[in-house]
Amino acid sequence: MSQLKPLSSHLDSIPSTPGKFKMDKSPYIHRLRYHFSLAKLSFWCFLFLSLILIFFYRAAPPNPNSASQSSSSSDPSRRSLQTPTWGGPNWEKRVRSSARIRSRNGICVLVTGAAGFVGTHVSAALKRRGDGVLGMDNFNNYYDPTLKRARQALLERTGVFVVEGDINDSVLLKKLFDVVAFSHVMHLAAQAGVRYAMENPTSYVHSNIAGLVSVLEVCKSANPQPAIVWASSSSVYGLNSKVPFSEKDRTDQPASLYAATKKAGEEIAHTYNHIYGLSITGLRFFTVYGPWGRPDMAYFFFTRDILKGKSIPIFEAPNHGTVARDFTYIDDIVKGCLASLDTAEKSTGSGGKKKGPAQLRVFNLGNTSPVPVTKLVNILEKLLKVKANKVMLKMPRNGDVQFTHANITLAQSELGYKPATDLQTGLKKFVRWYLSYYSGSGKKSSS
Numbered sequence: 001m002s003q004l005k006p007l008s009s010h011l012d013s014i015p016s017t018p019g020k021f022k023m024d025k026s027p028y029i030h031r032l033r034y035h036f037s038l039a040k041l042s043f044w045c046f047l048f049l050s051l052i053l054i055f056f057y058r059a060a061p062p063n064p065n066s067a068s069q070s071s072s073s074s075d076p077s078r079r080s081l082q083t084p085t086w087g088g089p090n091w092e093k094r095v096r097s098s099a100r101i102r103s104r105n106g107i108c109v110l111v112t113g114a115a116g117f118v119g120t121h122v123s124a125a126l127k128r129r130g131d132g133v134l135g136m137d138n139f140n141n142y143y144d145p146t147l148k149r150a151r152q153a154l155l156e157r158t159g160v161f162v163v164e165g166d167i168n169d170s171v172l173l174k175k176l177f178d179v180v181a182f183s184h185v186m187h188l189a190a191q192a193g194v195r196y197a198m199e200n201p202t203s204y205v206h207s208n209i210a211g212l213v214s215v216l217e218v219c220k221s222a223n224p225q226p227a228i229v230w231a232s233s234s235s236v237y238g239l240n241s242k243v244p245f246s247e248k249d250r251t252d253q254p255a256s257l258y259a260a261t262k263k264a265g266e267e268i269a270h271t272y273n274h275i276y277g278l279s280i281t282g283l284r285f286f287t288v289y290g291p292w293g294r295p296d297m298a299y300f301f302f303t304r305d306i307l308k309g310k311s312i313p314i315f316e317a318p319n320h321g322t323v324a325r326d327f328t329y330i331d332d333i334v335k336g337c338l339a340s341l342d343t344a345e346k347s348t349g350s351g352g353k354k355k356g357p358a359q360l361r362v363f364n365l366g367n368t369s370p371v372p373v374t375k376l377v378n379i380l381e382k383l384l385k386v387k388a389n390k391v392m393l394k395m396p397r398n399g400d401v402q403f404t405h406a407n408i409t410l411a412q413s414e415l416g417y418k419p420a421t422d423l424q425t426g427l428k429k430f431v432r433w434y435l436s437y438y439s440g441s442g443k444k445s446s447s
């Protein structure tokens with residue numbers, strides 16, 4: 001710029017209208033021509049450098065569509081939108097290769113939330129039996145993202161590519177369906193956790209409502225439409241006091257915003273099934289635990305805090321009432337998920353138009369034997385060989401319910417679902433994983 005200024009003062013004396021400037025061979029004119037060509041050269045150099053700078057600036061995020069959705073909101077699920085990392089021929093090649101079916105009668109599944117706890121186990125199990133699997137995850141920081149990266153690395157080793165992106169990024173979702181004709185979508189991406197909903201309510205609306213609609217919108221327009229299996233929650237039973245919880249029981253009394261968004265998801269699923277002929281199966285998971293689990297869940301952070309000698313807050317109901325959960329081991333949940341995919345009928349619509357009625361199902365996937373939280377802590381103490389510093393607390397009014405208990409008759413008859421792992425056995429496997437994962441490298445921290 002500094003070079004152009006003095007030159008522009010020379011150029012100011014030259015008429016701007018072409019044709020009015022007469023060529024003259026005087027020495028002054030020669031000097032003028034010399035200055036003029038220098039100005040031109042500087043101008044083109046400047047333009048060229050600017051173009052290079054603009055090119056590199058724009059090339060930094062490969063997908064401008066996603067970048068435009070970035071937000072500085074406190075919502076952790078949105079943060080990943082700021083660093084989109086998809087697109088390009090190599091990326092498409094990896095997507096295709098990961099989604100390629102490698103067994104006879106295999107299915108081709110898009111797994112959202114693939115770097116999550118259940119997502120990782122389900123993706124690995126599908127891949128092991130030869131199905132085509134493509135993962136998707138936004139790697140948000142609701143809990144330690146290094147654990148999610150470690151799960152991603154595990155999946156990479158089994159041949160599953162996890163695309164980094166948010167389910168609200170419909171451009172990315174459409175692109176994935178352009179590249180691969182998925183027969184099924186296993187939709188597990190969600191904002192989980194019951195108590196966190198009071199801290200960050202919008203993250204639940206963003207992932208569990210807007211995100212679900214985004215996924216269903218793309219599925220409904222896809223040709224062929226995939227069959228969808230997705231994660232609802234035992235929390236939809238809310239204040240229901242009839243035990244064990246059956247799919248026919250009322251679910252209109254959610255006790256947390258988390259539960260309300262999952263219940264809303266079930267109603268949204270009904271709408272997309274009704275209008276567009278999408279085949280949809282909702283799975284009500286009951287407190288899933290196991291290796292590679294979620295650090296925000298009680299069994300996980302109790303283990304961490306017992307080992308650190310920190311106190312363990314154990315909630316109790318009024319009048320010292322027992323708080324209990326139908327803890328369900330991850331391997332049993334995986335079997336239920338795969339059976340749901342295998343028994344899912346095809347969607348009946350195509351390209352956004354319904355052609356006939358389609359399957360709509362909801363199943364409880366629980367363990368059918370609730371265990372008090374105090375008992376969970378006793379088992380952990382024995383497995384860890386450390387006495388817990390227990391502090392009994394009145395159950396806070398932040399969304400928890402006193403107990404959960406699944407009736408699994410429907411899943412048993414329709415899916416052949418039969419949980420086989422009791423809490424003692426499952427926690428033993430979890431503790432073994434926990435100790436090797438967190439002491440193995442000496443670098444990781446569960447805090």
Ligand SMILES: O=C(O)[C@H]1O[C@H](OP(=O)(O)OP(=O)(O)OC[C@H]2O[C@@H](n3ccc(=O)[nH]c3=O)[C@H](O)[C@@H]2O)[C@H](O)[C@@H](O)[C@@H]1O
Nearest residue numbers: 192193194233234235285286287297298313314315323400
């Ligand atoms: O079944 C489900 O649908 C839900 O299961 C879990 O929710 P929750 O059962 O509340 O699991 P945890 O947060 O691990 O709590 C387990 C038990 O420990 C108790 N707890 C929790 C935290 C604590 O500090 N102290 C304590 O006693 C809770 O009251 C609860 O009874 C998951 O976190 C949800 O994402 C999932 O949807």
